[in-house]
Amino acid sequence: MEQPLRDLDPPSRILLGPGPSNVHPRVSRALTAPVVGYLDPAWFSVMDETVALLRQVYQTTNRVTFPISGTGTAGMEALLFNLIEPGDQVVVAVNGYFGDRIHQIALRAGAEVFPLRAPWGEPISPGRVRIALREHPQVRLVALVHAETSTGVLQPLEEIAEIVHQHGALLLVDCVTSLGGVPVACDAWGIDAAYSCTQKALSCPPGLSPVTISERAWERVSRRKSAAQSWYLDLKLLVDYWLGNRTYHHTPPAAMVYALREGLRLVLEEGIDQRVARHRQLAEALWAGLEALGLPCLATPPNRLPTLTTVLVPEHLDEARVRATLRDRFNLEIGGGLGPLRGKAWRIGLMGAGATPANLLLLLSALETTLAAEGYPLQPGAAVAAAARVLG
Amino acid sequence: MEQPLRDLDPPSRILLGPGPSNVHPRVSRALTAPVVGYLDPAWFSVMDETVALLRQVYQTTNRVTFPISGTGTAGMEALLFNLIEPGDQVVVAVNGYFGDRIHQIALRAGAEVFPLRAPWGEPISPGRVRIALREHPQVRLVALVHAETSTGVLQPLEEIAEIVHQHGALLLVDCVTSLGGVPVACDAWGIDAAYSCTQKALSCPPGLSPVTISERAWERVSRRKSAAQSWYLDLKLLVDYWLGNRTYHHTPPAAMVYALREGLRLVLEEGIDQRVARHRQLAEALWAGLEALGLPCLATPPNRLPTLTTVLVPEHLDEARVRATLRDRFNLEIGGGLGPLRGKAWRIGLMGAGATPANLLLLLSALETTLAAEGYPLQPGAAVAAAARVLG
Numbered sequence: 001m002e003q004p005l006r007d008l009d010p011p012s013r014i015l016l017g018p019g020p021s022n023v024h025p026r027v028s029r030a031l032t033a034p035v036v037g038y039l040d041p042a043w044f045s046v047m048d049e050t051v052a053l054l055r056q057v058y059q060t061t062n063r064v065t066f067p068i069s070g071t072g073t074a075g076m077e078a079l080l081f082n083l084i085e086p087g088d089q090v091v092v093a094v095n096g097y098f099g100d101r102i103h104q105i106a107l108r109a110g111a112e113v114f115p116l117r118a119p120w121g122e123p124i125s126p127g128r129v130r131i132a133l134r135e136h137p138q139v140r141l142v143a144l145v146h147a148e149t150s151t152g153v154l155q156p157l158e159e160i161a162e163i164v165h166q167h168g169a170l171l172l173v174d175c176v177t178s179l180g181g182v183p184v185a186c187d188a189w190g191i192d193a194a195y196s197c198t199q200k201a202l203s204c205p206p207g208l209s210p211v212t213i214s215e216r217a218w219e220r221v222s223r224r225k226s227a228a229q230s231w232y233l234d235l236k237l238l239v240d241y242w243l244g245n246r247t248y249h250h251t252p253p254a255a256m257v258y259a260l261r262e263g264l265r266l267v268l269e270e271g272i273d274q275r276v277a278r279h280r281q282l283a284e285a286l287w288a289g290l291e292a293l294g295l296p297c298l299a300t301p302p303n304r305l306p307t308l309t310t311v312l313v314p315e316h317l318d319e320a321r322v323r324a325t326l327r328d329r330f331n332l333e334i335g336g337g338l339g340p341l342r343g344k345a346w347r348i349g350l351m352g353a354g355a356t357p358a359n360l361l362l363l364l365s366a367l368e369t370t371l372a373a374e375g376y377p378l379q380p381g382a383a384v385a386a387a388a389r390v391l392g
Numbered sequence: 393m394e395q396p397l398r399d400l401d402p403p404s405r406i407l408l409g410p411g412p413s414n415v416h417p418r419v420s421r422a423l424t425a426p427v428v429g430y431l432d433p434a435w436f437s438v439m440d441e442t443v444a445l446l447r448q449v450y451q452t453t454n455r456v457t458f459p460i461s462g463t464g465t466a467g468m469e470a471l472l473f474n475l476i477e478p479g480d481q482v483v484v485a486v487n488g489y490f491g492d493r494i495h496q497i498a499l500r501a502g503a504e505v506f507p508l509r510a511p512w513g514e515p516i517s518p519g520r521v522r523i524a525l526r527e528h529p530q531v532r533l534v535a536l537v538h539a540e541t542s543t544g545v546l547q548p549l550e551e552i553a554e555i556v557h558q559h560g561a562l563l564l565v566d567c568v569t570s571l572g573g574v575p576v577a578c579d580a581w582g583i584d585a586a587y588s589c590t591q592k593a594l595s596c597p598p599g600l601s602p603v604t605i606s607e608r609a610w611e612r613v614s615r616r617k618s619a620a621q622s623w624y625l626d627l628k629l630l631v632d633y634w635l636g637n638r639t640y641h642h643t644p645p646a647a648m649v650y651a652l653r654e655g656l657r658l659v660l661e662e663g664i665d666q667r668v669a670r671h672r673q674l675a676e677a678l679w680a681g682l683e684a685l686g687l688p689c690l691a692t693p694p695n696r697l698p699t700l701t702t703v704l705v706p707e708h709l710d711e712a713r714v715r716a717t718l719r720d721r722f723n724l725e726i727g728g729g730l731g732p733l734r735g736k737a738w739r740i741g742l743m744g745a746g747a748t749p750a751n752l753l754l755l756l757s758a759l760e761t762t763l764a765a766e767g768y769p770l771q772p773g774a775a776v777a778a779a780a781r782v783l784g
Binding site: 071 | 397400401402403404405407409411412414415420421422423424425426427428429430431432434435438461462463464465466468469493496497500589591597598599619620621622623624640641642643644645646647648650651653654657660661719725727728730
């Protein structure tokens with residue numbers, strides 16, 4: 001390969017897939033703020049402010065709240081590696097691609113895992129969690145995905161949290177596609193450990209995984225007998241640096257933390273309730289438009305996720321070609337299906353700064369245009385009109 | 393804590409500590425290039441280009457060369473977790489803080505570790521590696537730090553690589569503080585696995601760890617019996633995405649990869665030889681200036697590292713107060729000592745975009761001014777004059 005010395009010039013896509021979503025311009029600017037040393041008092045202020053903002057967005061008073069220096073999966077792994085000791089019994093809800101990932105990582109952590117399976121597209125019922133915990137009384141941790149990026153299912157958590165706590169176990173939740181777009185009320189719901197990412201409803205580039213851990217869960221981490229199997233993701237060491245005596249652990253990704261701080265500030269400036277309402281309204285408009293196009297969603301209300309919608313593609317359509325046309329002709333990204341939904345589904349994200357009426361109308365009209373060219377029967381203008389009625 | 397809604401405003405420090413170093417302006421701009429999806433053909437080009445540039449900077453044809461999505465320690469952990477199987481015998485050179493970190497992580501990977509200890513400030517001799525391998529014939533991996541950020545020692549590698557290979561073992565090298573400032577000739581020297589970081593001589597913000605792995609080492613990874621203990625850092629899965637069939641693993645930190653690509657481009661535009669010569673000349677000028685100030689360096693030539701110099705602080709000086717004055721009065725960062733050198737040493741980095749004659753002269757004159765105010769006896773102007781003589 002020739003030495004590639006051309007200037008960096010990626011296209012300015014409108015990102016309406018499963019993430020990354022479009023970065024907010026203020027977040028982009030924050031990325032270029034001067035990097036300072038990891039023991040500089042000016043940096044400590046940035047850390048403290050980021051932690052304080054993050055607690056507000058997670059709706060928690062948990063002391064142990066900070067970003068892990070890796071993407072969402074690093075946060076998933078950090079929580080599992082620190083909350084699980086080899087031989088621990090764990091229940092993991094496996095009703096989508098990311099529940100399956102939790103399952104795999106829990107196995108690598110040495111857990112005995114009892115998977116709680118449900119068809120992709122359906123949530124896990126509280127009753128099934130209750131039965132699983134009765135069957136396996138030694139279970140110490142229950143893990144679920146709040147917003148399944150593969151299926152577009154929003155998992156109700158409050159009742160499950162109560163059952164898990166009655167049992168004396170901890171509840172761990174994947175909030176990768178919910179935080180910043182859908183309510184995540186950690187304290188009110190009784191979530192013991194949650195992780196998220198930066199590149200979806202927080203409108204930042206990918207690269208960090210904000211986590212929060214309740215006092216009860218932190219006690220389990222503090223009292224574990226074995227060292228966590230990762231040093232990079234060892235929460236005791238990380239908390240010493242982020243929230244304790246600032247003992248050096250690794251050089252924190254300063255530019256990414258600047259970006260996260262700005263992304264969180266944007267969430268709170270808009271207001272969590274208003275932001276949630278914006279995502280909800282745009283999702284309902286999208287769903288109305290899809291219905292007008294005759295395209296069914298995998299998940300059904302009330303468990304359909306506002307931030308990400310999984311659409312079932314009619315069998316005669318070449319779904320990859322439709323996505324390529326949207327990308328190459330309209331500079332617009334939507335996602336394909338994961339796992340068993342590969343080749344059978346689209347995933348449409350309306351998240352963070354990308355969740356705007358303009359992006360929604362563009363998507364529906366570009367999709368309609370592309371589908372019409374593929375010979376798909378539709379009534380011109382119906383999708384946009386249906387969406388516009390919801391937007392009001 | 394009040395909701396911190398003030399604008400982000402970190403000071404523009406001149407970063408002459410152990411890293412992060414100052415980000416090059418072109419790298420800053422690259423951070424703000426539009427993020428695209430992780431399966432976008434435009435993104436695949438960026439990945440391929442970054443890999444090709446990285447191979448050139450690592451002076452290797454290794455296929456398995458790409459950035460890990462975490463800081464330098466994540467790269468350290470990725471290589472150790474994938475190259476070590478539980479029960480493997482490993483020799484680790486422990487003659488500084490980061491050798492000790494390798495030791496700790498190798499233990500978490502389940503290795504039986506034979507530490508090869510030397511006083512901080514001294515390199516490991518080839519003879520000691522030969523003896524250790526004779527004593528422990530089952531050893532499969534030898535790990536050393538090429539450029540110890542805690543001591544300022546540059547570890548010679550060529551002869552050791554030969555000994556390690558004669559023994560049939562693999563050589564793993566920490567290049568965190570060497571890559572981009574000191575020659576790292578992976579293929580010519582016979583390095584089997586190396587990791588580095590972005591925030592030192594590559595002039596990028598912290599956040600990625602570029603790694604490279606020889607064919608022989610990759611074979612060991614491919615044939616391991618157990619799964620790597622980390623899923624996030626599982627090289628087989630990562631290589632499928634970065635260099636294989638693009639199977640989704642995690643959403644790559646696009647902005648950081650853009651930055652790395654630009655940082656690598658800057659290295660090659662300057663030319664590796666010229667860049668190495670620049671770092672070498674500035675280091676020699678620094679050392680001359682320190683000598684004129686009567687400040688001894690921990691490491692002695694020829695094993696003194698050009699990118700980072702560890703200076704022993706005279707006993708009567710309050711080293712932390714000197715650093716605070718440099719920071720608060722002159723906006724200039726140098727580092728303190730790590731581990732046993734805490735309170736006893738300064739660490740001065742002249743790396744990447746920060747390695748300039750202007751920064752060097754500023755540092756020496758600010759240091760002289762500050763030391764004079766502390767009552768330290770010195771000849772005014774001598775340090776700058778000594779450095780200027782070297783710069784020519």
